[in-house]
Structures are given as C-alpha cells and as structure tokens.
Amino acid sequence: MLVLGIETSCDETGVALYDSESGLRAHALFSQIDMHADYGGVVPELASRDHVRKLLPLCEQVLADAGQQRHDIDAIAYTAGPGLVGALMVGGSVAHALGFALGVPVLGVHHMEGHLLAPMLETNPPAFPFIALLVSGGHTQLVRVDGVGEYTLMGESVDDAAGEAFDKAAKMLGLDYPGGPRVAALAQQGRVGVYRFPRPMTDRPGLDFSFSGLKTYTLNTVAAAEAAGTLDEQTRADIARAFETAVVETLAIKCRRALEQSGCQRLVIAGGVSANHRLREGLNEMARKLNSQVYYARPEFCTDNGAMIAYAGCQRLLAGQRDGDRIVAVPRWPMDTLPPLHEPRTNGLAD
Ligand code: KG4
Ligand code: ZN
Numbered sequence: 001m002l003v004l005g006i007e008t009s010c011d012e013t014g015v016a017l018y019d020s021e022s023g024l025r026a027h028a029l030f031s032q033i034d035m036h037a038d039y040g041g042v043v044p045e046l047a048s049r050d051h052v053r054k055l056l057p058l059c060e061q062v063l064a065d066a067g068q069q070r071h072d073i074d075a076i077a078y079t080a081g082p083g084l085v086g087a088l089m090v091g092g093s094v095a096h097a098l099g100f101a102l103g104v105p106v107l108g109v110h111h112m113e114g115h116l117l118a119p120m121l122e123t124n125p126p127a128f129p130f131i132a133l134l135v136s137g138g139h140t141q142l143v144r145v146d147g148v149g150e151y152t153l154m155g156e157s158v159d160d161a162a163g164e165a166f167d168k169a170a171k172m173l174g175l176d177y178p179g180g181p182r183v184a185a186l187a188q189q190g191r192v193g194v195y196r197f198p199r200p201m202t203d204r205p206g207l208d209f210s211f212s213g214l215k216t217y218t219l220n221t222v223a224a225a226e227a228a229g230t231l232d233e234q235t236r237a238d239i240a241r242a243f244e245t246a247v248v249e250t251l252a253i254k255c256r257r258a259l260e261q262s263g264c265q266r267l268v269i270a271g272g273v274s275a276n277h278r279l280r281e282g283l284n285e286m287a288r289k290l291n292s293q294v295y296y297a298r299p300e301f302c303t304d305n306g307a308m309i310a311y312a313g314c315q316r317l318l319a320g321q322r323d324g325d326r327i328v329a330v331p332r333w334p335m336d337t338l339p340p341l342h343e344p345r346t347n348g349l350a351d
Helices: 033-037 044-066 085-102 111-121 162-172 179-187 212-227 233-262 277-289 306-318
Strands: 002-007 012-019 023-031 075-081 106-110 130-135 140-147 150-156 266-270 293-296
Touching (some): 002 306, 012 044, 012 306, 075 085, 162 233, 212 233, 233 266, 233 277
Parallel strands (some): 002 075, 266 293
C-alpha cells in the first residue's frame, strides 16, 4: 500500500510517501522558522497561509522523487490533531480533496502517535511492548505502548512541556525561536557545575513532570547575573548547560522509574526534544545500567515531518481503518482515546 502522508499541525509542512512493502519512498519538508522568527514564536494565521502555499508543490515533489504518479497513491494520511486548527484544516482539506479525486481512503492521524512511531522508520526498530517518552513543544508524557493504539498514560507534565521550557529558556538567554536547538548549541560552550538547577518533582514518587519552576529558576538566575553585571557569553553558556542538564536528568530519573515499574526493557524517545544529543546520551547511560535499550528516530524525524504521519497512517489504513468525508481538525485529542488496530473503521473521532 502506497500512502501519502501530510503534516501541517504547526510550523512545518511535511509530506512523504511510505510503501508498506518497500518502506519510505520519499519525503520533503518546508520549515517556516524564518517566517516566524521575527515574531519570536509561531503566528497561527501566517502558518496556515504558508501551508496553503507549500503543500501541493511538496506533494508533487515527493511523487517526482519517488518516481510515482498521483494515481499510484493507494491511501492518504494527514495530521488531524492536536495542533493549530487553521494549520490542520489546510492538511485535512488537501487530503480529503485528493482522496475524493483519486477515489482512495483517507485517515486523520494523531500527531503524537506519529512521533511515537517515528523510530519504526529506522533500521532495528523497537518491538512491542515498550515505554515511550514523548517530548515535544506541546507534550511531555510517559506512555506504555503494547501495540499501535494500545497506549497507557503513565505520567505527564502538570504544566509546561519540555520543549516549551527549552523555548522559554532560550528567550531568557536572548536566543531566537525555536529555542531548543539554540540552547543546546550554547550549552556546548557551558562549563559543568558552575550552576546547579533543580530537578523538579524527582524527590517524590510518581511519573509526572513539572517544568514551570525550572523556567522561573532560569529567569531568576539570568536576572541575578544581569544585576551583578556578569551576564557575558560564558555565563549565558553556563546557564544553558545547567538548564539542559537539569531537564535531561529529570527526564532520565522518570524514565528509569517507568522502566523499573513496568519491567519493560525498551525505551523509545520521540518528539522534537528527542533530537537533543545530551538527552540521548543521558538516557543511553541510564538504560545501560538497567540492561535496557533506547530507541529514537534520526534527528529530522524527531521534529515534525510527513514520514511519521505516512507511517502511522499506513499501519491503521492497512488494518482497514479509514474516515468518512468529514475533514477532522482537533486542537486537543488525548492519545489514549485512539482505538487499537483490530477495531476497524475510524480513528475514534470522525463520522
Ligand atoms: O515535535 P516538535 O517538532 O513539534 C511539536 O510537536 O511540538 O517539537 C518541537 C520542540 C520545540 O520546543 C523545540 O525547541 C524542541 O522541540 N527541540 C529541541 C531540540 N530540537 C527541537 N529541544 C532541545 N534540543 C534540541 N536539539
Ligand atoms: Zn510534533
């Protein structure tokens, strides 16, 4: 089955062709980062308009790259949520229009399920069951995964997501949007142990996270250095390093608990923050001690992309799931409401 995958939930237009037999055939991405950078964050209306401009050319591009024609497409998967509703509507409209024109099934995919399954696109994919740490701009969750659509939420952030904390720390350090990769780059120059930031919610049992206190701590540290006249490049790098270390260690402590509690020996990390090298290193080190294995996608498939949507959609479409004619665009959508593969027809939302 050749599936066209479309991702337009936020500030990246991603398109891919995934074949259930031969794997990923082609993928293309247009990032709107430069457009939103002037505003310090994503401007939803500008995002929607740019998806309108870029989506069809990217569809043509992946077809050409894969040496396929439109009529070769067997099914279409698009991100139906969670995300910016206007941006989602663009992907949903194009998916349904193409599906209608080509007479092929269409399925709305959950964005975080896409992230969660992205490591399946790599060689040596994880086997079920596994524990997944989902760390993106909007989500920080620990999920037990027994199969596609068989998700048990074990813990989540009670306030900011890990990626959001990176983005806010970046702003405080005078770095541009999107902050995560920039904080990570600045932290490379930082010295270990100059500052020590708290590891929130690690001193009590449970698997929930909180990152808003870390944000305040960063703000206070930056303000204190500024007041003392010591906020030079090295100090900013030291603060970035301490912040990154605190996030990584906090996530590693909770992942270790989740592995121990569940008895699982496989940990998947997914979402934009899983591109972070120190997070990968920290989790690898923790897992080695537990005789466990960590799995993640290549960096370009950690952040938003069309390949993960084509892959996740393909698993469900192969099982016979498909939507009706209604375009689905939902800003909020708890992932544990998704049906397992053996429940036929819909993604739990449409019709
Ligand atoms: O998954 P994603 O592309 O979009 C959402 O679904 O939210 O995640 C974006 C988030 C942003 O907050 C970004 O700053 C963060 O992932 N991010 C990183 C890194 N690359 C992206 N955070 C830390 N280190 C990175 N290398
Ligand atoms: Zn995402």
